[in-house]
Amino acid sequence: MSDPTRYDLAVIGAGPLGAATARHAAESGASVLVVGPEEPADPAGHEGTWAGYYDQGRLCHVLEVPLMTSLLAMRSRRRFPELIARTGIDFLTPTHSVTVLPAETGERSLWFDRDVLARNAADLGVPVDALDEQELAQAYPGLRFEPGHVALREPDAFILNPRALVAAELSAATAAGATIVRDEVVARDRVGDDVRLTGAGGGTWTAARAVLATGAATNATGLLDRRLATATYGATVVLAEVAGPDAVSMPTMMMMKVRGGEMVFGGIVMAPVEYPDGRWYLKISGSSLLDFPLEGREEIAAWVRTGGHPGDLEMARVLLAELLPDLEVLSLRTRPCLVCATPSDLPYLDWADESTVVLVEGERGAMAADEIGRLAAGLALTGRWSDTIPHAVFAAEWSA
Template sequence: MSKSNERNYGVYDLCVIGAGMCGVPAARHAINYARHATTKPYKVCVIGPEETQMIPDRDIWSAHYDEGRITRMSDPNWIWSLLARRSIQRYRKLEQDTGINFYSEVGSLTVGAEYIPVVQKTANDTGISVATLDNSQLQSKFPFLNFGDEDIAIYEAQNAGHISPRKLVRAQLIAALELGCDVIREIVNQVTEDNLLNGAPVMKVKTDSGRTIHARKVLIAVGCFTEFRKLLPVEPNLIFSPQTVTLVQITPEDAHRIEKMPSIIYRGKGAANWPGDALKNKDGAVGYYLLPPIQYEDGKYYIKMGHWDELLKGFLTTAKEVQEWFLGNGDENLGKQLEQAIINVVKDIKILGVHIDRCVTTRTPTRRPYIDLISPNLGVLLGGNGYAAKSSDELGRLAAHMMVDGCWKEQQLAWDHFKLQTK
């Protein structure tokens, strides 16, 4: 992707700051929607840097530099379930339109005990097709996985599996470019309201290079980096959760042997034959998410596992802490626990190598994203809470309609669910 394909528009109708999983679909949907909602051409740009290596003089990254995120319709919360459903239903068309395949429908397995009825109820209430597996059915269907004797599961065979966030963003970018969106490969450091344009205020966007871009409206969709630039006149109530993930490299033979492995979410007591206390919280419960073997861009196959917030030692509060986290090695002890947990769960795999990675999850007190207007010309799409990747297309669509309309017209989801809270 070139540094910029910006045309000489002068003033954009909408500038989306954040060229990631939520920002790019917001730009794409804004152009599409405005064609029907307005009578004039709608000029949109999206601003964000290219993917880059973790280097000391860089302090802005993105969550989509990876090949594996779980996707599923079932969820304990009906709002996240609906957001996922709407997004997943558009995956295949986006793949067909762009020629980029980012979705693997290998199914999703939610395993545990007390946690399962909550997921089952939401699925029943929202009409999602799932199967409930008792312990013997679970072990029979997935003999290459090791669970506890009390574990039961929700199995979602269709409309679930995993997506490549990196490829998803590429597909969204191609679709947005086809519609005429400008992609500007810079980092924004300030957003302010500028002088009136034909009697209306205009927003001024300044980049690290000293460039100035004008737009009638601006949408901020940059995750945990919102507070580390002068982007908003208020301070959103956001919690920055430092996540450690472990990827174990396995042989191609093992990857093909367990190719029917679904994505897994586990909340339970673990199995009696799991050695040690890997991933156990203070109450002795175990929680993790696990991706099946995925071939990464280096051609190798990896199984990836991550943890829940209960195992964190603390949260990040400053730009320096976030930068140091991204540039560091993660929580090495937690990374080793994740490695052991993978060995506990996936039977008889030969591990060729181990890589501990890290990212930051942006959480909100409501556990729902913020999709809101701070002023008629400035909006936010923030707080993925660890669930946004699979639902990012719908989150972008909701934010796009809000920005184009200047209000909330969505009927099934009340705006109150997504209102911004400030510190």
């Protein structure tokens, strides 16, 4: 159904970035529309795009590179208690964030450079512990780490539930007067000085400005006049079912596991969280993260229908048998996910044209989404950048 109302801001996409943008814009007094589909019920028969936030657990911590990622996350994190209290939706579970890596990492990955990660935490005033091989084993006696590996530990980290974060952001947005339409925008046009959006269901809406916050599917939407310089990948999450939250005592780990000079695993192993089916799962991801580049809606939909890369199941089985030899794993299954990457490893938060701001973050976007959305709302509504971080840091790059 068409809506005759003209909004100050229309947000395309109702994931973490879109929901946060809508929330901050509405709370500033603007009239706000946010348009985005519900999560599909069945990936096996899915058509169209997909959102990476369809998940229960993301690590929320500062042991990240580049430093800007951690800074944006810290700004978001400071507002989380108030958002939880106001909406009654708790999306945080305390955890230790432990980055495990070989004592000698060489030139393998900046993401696993212990000195860089420690300096970033120090720059943000967040205490972290450096654990040698013996201290790591003593701290987590139920885990078996590869010989020669050490760690950095952030004791006051969280597992963030991205589905619940989105629910909280949208709850706060609607409380401030925002309108949510559950549809997918299929066209964006200019009508005079306004932006007109058309939904797959036939509805149309107009706004003075728009924010395009469609994540890894941005280029696939067809809503931009040119392609962003981003790469979209079909990622795989392996869910290892356990008996419950007390089945294992463990931190959440970013892990680089090296044996005989070769990396045998690089990714995340998350402490158990409860999923919508009422079961508890450890989440493992990383080995095939960037192995499946995708182009367009059809390739994204086809990837989702696969349910993820089945080869990751054996990787997870071997990893868990070595890491948690006493753990009873009740089942293993894959889930599809989407991630995207920018050349700078930083978000894009920039003008696509004179009326629309484009907003993209990669796989770590959930923990920083509230701050990125705040910045986007300010830029779109006022037309100017007013933050102490230079706007050039978030400049979009466009494909030739």
